[in-house]
Amino acid sequence: MGKRLLILTAGMGAGHDAVAGELARRLTPRDVEVSVLDVLDLVPLRLGHGLRHTYELSIRTAPWLYEATYRAFFVSPRPPPASPLTALIADRLERRVRELPPDAVVSTFHLAAQAAGRLRQQHRLDAPSIVLVTDFAVHRMWLHPGNDRYLCPDERVARAVAERMGRPATGHAPVVRPEFLRTDDGGRLRAAIGARPGERVVLISAGAWGVGRVIETAEGLAASGRYLPVVMCGRNQRLRARVLREGIGHALGWRDDMADLMAGAYALIDNAAGMTCREAFACGLPVVSYRPIPGHGRDGAQAMARDGLSSFAGSPAELVEALDRLQDETTRRARKIRRLFDAVPAEKVIGAALG
Structure with a gap:
């Protein structure tokens, strides 16, 4: 029987989806049943779509606002606070993994990494949780102590993540077609x-x-x-x-x-x-x-x-x-x-x- 892999992404631009899609293409021939899930689709009442639209709008028309948000919440040395959005996504993700239990979960977006890490830390996810970081500069929203392993842009970043999180971290080759x-x-x-x-x-x-x-x-x-x-x-x-x-x-x-x-x-x-x-x-x-x-x-x-x-x-x-x-x-x-x-x-x- 083949293994099941769940890849978590988010349609914020096209990069995260591109990585998720290429990973799925590479692993499917290895007798792995791959599912790709956009975590924004787990948010009810189309609020995930609203979050995507708000981010795009701020980048287009008010970049200073996104910069302020990023500096306040993404790059602080402290661990990120638990957010209602992460908790909501984690709860809905738990239902998904109970319906079709995966043998591993891979997150290619930081919000997904927070939700999967939360489930893993609370023993609500039995499969190992791997974070594939798609940013060259790793901010704290990528990092959650519940995740098992980190795949980083290079070995320098991997050493910093391993030291900070106490979890295995390695550099990986870029995931391109x-x-x-x-x-x-x-x-x-x-x-x-x-x-x-x-x-x-x-x-x-x-x-x-x-x-x-x-x-x-x-x-x-x-x-x-x-x-x-x-x-x-x-x-x-x-x-x-x-x-x-x-x-x-x-x-x-x-x-x-x-x-x-x-x-x-x-x-x-x-x-x-x-x-x-x-x-x-x-x-x-x-x-x-x-x-x-x-x-x-x-x-x-x-x-x-x-x-x-x-x-x-x-x-x-x-x-x-x-x-x-x-x-x-x-x-x-x-x-x-x-x-x-x-x-x-x-x-x-x-x-x-x-x-």
Whole structure:
């Protein structure tokens, strides 16, 4: 009889779901019955949808508010207080695991990690609970003493988590789809935007929701005359229409062929330090963080830069300078990134937990 794995995620953008989906793809052939559950769907009266909408709205229109919330509740050195929302999700999650008991639970979102840890600590979950951290900067909401093991972005973070929580923690290789690890000639991107030979195409990521000050970023790159900006607008059709209307660069909507597009680019400018960065690393595409979204976005971007995985630009002039320097830094940075992908695969650790 095969094992059952329950993967907990949350539709906050697309990154957490992407990790959950790729984990499910990797483990299903191993005679593992995988279920993926969005913990926001456990919140009654569509309040989970409201929470998602509130977060997206704050990132779009009041980033200072999210920054204040993040600093107050996410990065304090103290353990996070028990919240009614976590308790509610944990109660509903308990019903789910009693109906279909899993052999292991994996959380790819911090709220899920809190709920699963709570159940485990209170002996209401018999299966081991593993947290797969998807942020480069690990804040306290990822950490709960009830969880059994942590899979972290790298070994440095893993050592800090193990010391803080007294639980096993290891670095793991980025969980990206296999097409990002394959080489491509890059022709699809250049054909899609009509790039001329020799033009250096720079992708500007705005995430699945199309957020951040990417219009200003594209304007600065276009004004430099050295780079051709392409704004990846996600599902934000208004943003795409504005970029095209103002003629400040090319704009693409949601795409399922990002690996092919990245293969044709000179660099990626990112503002969230999330899944798109890991995909770029897999493709060998240099990353420059610029005007990151507040909270975990800024902390993650700074953590990547400290580890030598990316560059961090603080002004339009620094952004152009960072892009100019990329060719000289490519070899050194590639070695650091290769170490990320040489780490233990997450599915190997999870498979061991399944027994």
